[in-house]
Amino acid sequence: MRELYLVIAYDTPDDRRRARLAKLLKGFGERRQYSVFEARLTREQWAHLKGKLEALVNKEEDVLAVYFLPPEAVGRTWRIGHEGLKRLEDPDFV
Amino acid sequence: MAEGGGGVGVVYVLENEAYLSKEGGTLKVSRRAGREVLLQKPLIAVEEIVILGNAVVTPALLKHCAQEGVGIHYLSPTGTYYAGLTRTPSKNAPARVAQFKAYLEPTWKLALAQRFVLGKIRNGLVFLRRNGAEGWERLKEALLEAERAQDEEALRGAEGRAADLYFRAFAELLPEEFAFGERSRRPPRDPANSLLSLAYTLLAKECESALLVAGLDPYVGYLHEVRYGRPSLALDLMEEFRSVLADSVVLSLLNNRRVTLEDFDDSEGFPRLRKEAWPKFLRAWEGRLNERIQHPLLGKRLAYREILLAQARILVKHLLGELPRYEPFAVR
Known part of the structure; x- marks a missing residue:
């Protein structure tokens, strides 16, 4: 099963929509900046997220982009201040 | 348990007074007293929750788990299984x-x-x-x-x-x-x-x-x-x-x-x-x-x-x- 690696960036003048977008995206990936998320998803999960984004975003007022990173670009990503995306299927202990 | 390939996201809750809730599309685990968040993880990646203490599970999270077939398992400190939510029998x-x-x-x-x-x-x-x-x-x-x-x-x-x-x-x-x-x-x-x-x-x-x-x-x-x-x-x-x-x-x-x-x-x-x-x-x-x-x-x-x-x-x-x-x- 190939995974998709994506970066999602958005902006909206509407406070409520901004909060709802953040809440939605927290369910799929990790927050990098106020309006930037990173996610590693299966195709089905991406289809699911895409449907929700389409329903939520206002095409007149908002901007949103999803950048798909090829595997070699993921490997070359240079980071400061945070670690790479956690593998979601790894077990957690709290 | 995942169909086909890929891993299974298991969350083990060892913290005795944990509070497990659903916040948006995430599983949130916090300490019961105080608001200290111990873990927040997308629910799409959670397939099993194993609880070893007296964690509280909110109704909203319980509902999500029941609908999506996510297992919740309570084990005693000696590892005995005493309660759980397993998926309902499949269509087979x-x-x-x-x-x-x-x-x-x-x-x-x-x-x-x-x-x-x-x-x-x-x-x-x-x-x-x-x-x-x-x-x-x-x-x-x-x-x-x-x-x-x-x-x-x-x-x-x-x-x-x-x-x-x-x-x-x-x-x-x-x-x-x-x-x-x-x-x-x-x-x-x-x-x-x-x-x-x-x-x-x-x-x-x-x-x-x-x-x-x-x-x-x-x-x-x-x-x-x-x-x-x-x-x-x-x-x-x-x-x-x-x-x-x-x-x-x-x-x-x-x-x-x-x-x-x-x-x-x-x-x-x-x-x-x-x-x-x-x-x-x-x-x-x-x-x-x-x-x-x-x-x-x-x-x-x-x-x-x-x-x-x-x-x-x-x-x-x-x-x-x-x-x-x-x-x-x-x-x-």
Whole structure:
């Protein structure tokens, strides 16, 4: 099963929509900046997220982009201040 | 449990006063008093929640888990399973009808019980041999005895003798301070037995979810008698995996001195793994389940957790008449 690696960036003048977008995206990936998320998803999960984004975003007022990173670009990503995306299927202990 | 490839997201909650809730699409684990967030994780990646303390689960999270088939399992500090939310029986009703039919037919029931015993003894024998245990050859005799068994009594006799020989040889592999005379349970009387019991509880839980995913009823088994509240088919299926999964994790934790006598607490009159040592144990357990190995029958490399599901599916195929007999998973 190939995974998709994506970066999602958005902006909206509407406070409520901004909060709802953040809440939605927290369910799929990790927050990098106020309006930037990173996610590693299966195709089905991406289809699911895409449907929700389409329903939520206002095409007149908002901007949103999803950048798909090829595997070699993921490997070359240079980071400061945070670690790479956690593998979601790894077990957690709290 | 995931269909097809990919891992399974398991969250183990060891914090005693944890509060588990659904926030948007995430699972949030916080300390009950105060608002300290211990973990926030996308729910799409959570397939099992294992709780070892008195965590509170909110109704919204419970509803999500029930709808999406996410398992919630409460274990006591000694590792006994006492409550849980498992998925409802799957749509594969023909599998369950066949399962009950086999249960009601004495010769079929015996043949299945025998397959599980043979799988257990054979894998136990290989495990002992590979670890250089003395006396592994003596299990060959018990294996022959189980193969020739004509009734349940003879089969159980062979199984009992094999188990006795097996644990005597297994105890010899442990560091001196952990060696034990015999397998004991309810309660386990020494630290090594206590770890074995924990591992068997976790293994039984894995087998139970594999059977449910495959469409079978974990409570109607062939080797283990049907009793109220006893997942006897899960206990049947785990037989062939006891040595390769549970015993091997215990052996390596003790022999590598990753778990030592200081990790046990004797205050209840029997040894219990201290709460602080649980993560070490669970990490080793999860590591083993995610290890990939060639499946002899399917010819594919699979994680052990997927092999459990594959075996449940092989059992379904046999019950539906697509395979002449159930083939237990055989380690090399």
